[in-house]
Amino acid sequence: MHDFFIPVIKSALRSTGIETNKQIIIEQPAEKKFGDFSTNIALLTAKECRRNPRELAQQIIEHLVFPPDTIAKIEVAGPGFINFHLTSFFIMRSLQQVLHEGDAYGKGSVGTGKRAIVEYVSANPTGPLTIGRGRGGVLGDCIANLIATQGYEVTREYYFNDAGRQMQILGESVRFRYLERCGKEKEFPETHYKGEYIKDIAENIYSEHGAALAEDSTVLTFKESAETIIFSSIKKTLERLGIRHDSFFNEHTLYTPDEAGITANQRVIEALRENGFIAEYDGATWFLTTKLGQEKDKVLVKSTGEPSYRLPDIGYHISKFERDFAMMVNVFGADHIDEYPDVIEALKILGYDTERIKIAINQFVTTTVDGQTLKMSTRKGNADLLDDLIDDVGADATRLFFIMRSKDSHLNFDVELAKKQSKENPVFYLQYAHARICSLLRMALQETGFDPESNTEYHLLQLLTSPAELQLGFALLDYPDRIKASVRLLEPQKMVEYLHSVAELFHRFYQECPIIKAEADICKARLFLALATRQVLRNGFRILGVSAPESM
């Protein structure tokens, strides 16, 4: 609908003789009495025109030229808002678009022909996924879905490292458990992974090799077994939530020399050095971030000769630029908040267009069961596991709960609420609306023989004029703009909120307007409206990765 208003207003401003570079904003007033849409353009430009905003608004109105039968009323209100009331004819006629476009309804085209990458989860394979990781996983997956609606070809990538210190500790942890299994008790180090899964992996190795590896002092075998087993369990957990990555980027490739015998890491160092941002001291190689106004320099290569995580991170992002992505989204938890500014700075120094990089940070999750808060730590082995949560509440509730709050807000995951099969649970409220429509369409076919899916008498929609029908129809037309807003903010929560309002408007319509019992043409029209509602719910559910049950 924005696209409907903007050109008309632009042209009216021209005819009125107003020159402005201010952006024209179309908004929906909180109250219907202020119209379906309004613009504050007269308020914004009044000052530079040195005019009274209300008079200016009146003058703009006189130059507005809309297509016939679209606008019922235009008025100046308050300090100088211009409010637009749509005709019911226009709303209902526009709804035909929902039915014509079907699954494609709501899609945009700004990303057509462009490629985007969304990096998410990216947990190193040191243990099963925790609930906290789950939030980032679902958020990333929904963001990828959102971006894809705008035409981008999206790559979903998982970045991991199987060569670092944590993986070494993992291997050692397994070896300790293995030795225990072989009857060679050793004291288990405080710093190592204590989860039950470590014992399972050790048991697995024992059943394959017996005690043959007990004298082997290297951890390689243990590490590799652990990695294989854990990675496949991580993928299995993600699969349960419908999360599938297209690409797994192993950080270790950045340590591997190319034909010229140089690693990506070395190239980063040399490139930064040419720009004067590298120095060696205290036995380490430093990124001179003090030159950028920071308090301390940052280590890129440790005195042990190993790169710190920052160096490969920079190299990894360069690989994204080399793969020519127009948009790059990084999704990670609040604990990694300090990770990206240095990377961005380095990329800027090296001349990359960092505007393409978007960061989506999700705040933490606390889980409450029976009002008790759970705390987690992978290392201590008392983590709250994502798999357990999915077992408990199901994939749909898991996904929806993770994104039904703004990513900037701490999430309180109430397990009891997620399990409830009642109206308190937002998952059921949304899905019930869909199931109810399916049931209605089945019943209608049986009672009247009319199937709105195989008919195209969409013009009948114009018979509908009641407030409940118009409000629902209006909401359905808003869907494309809602997706765009959600994409812009990288915020799936906006979609949850929107779909909730659609469900609510449908329930009211259903309550107030008899459908099957109505006169034949009205009945058909209402079934078309129900069908359009179902289409929007389905399309929205697909973005969120929530199932659309046909009956409940």
Next chain:
RNA sequence: GUGCCCGUAGCUCAAUGGAUAGAGCAUCAGCCUUCUAAGCUGAGGGUUACUGGUUCGAGUCCAGUCGGGCGCACCA
């Protein structure tokens, strides 16, 4: 100490700088001989943590104060 996020109804949370700050839950009062009551209608409930500032207009932007979360490694 410092960087980021948060502070809005009893609870969980909304509100691209707009008009009288909204939902859900909980509480109270109604609506099923009629298409799914897993639903709908209505009522009560607020100094948007505090103090200044910018603006025609601030929950929103800026500065400061107070409170909570997460970071601040030659871990990732």
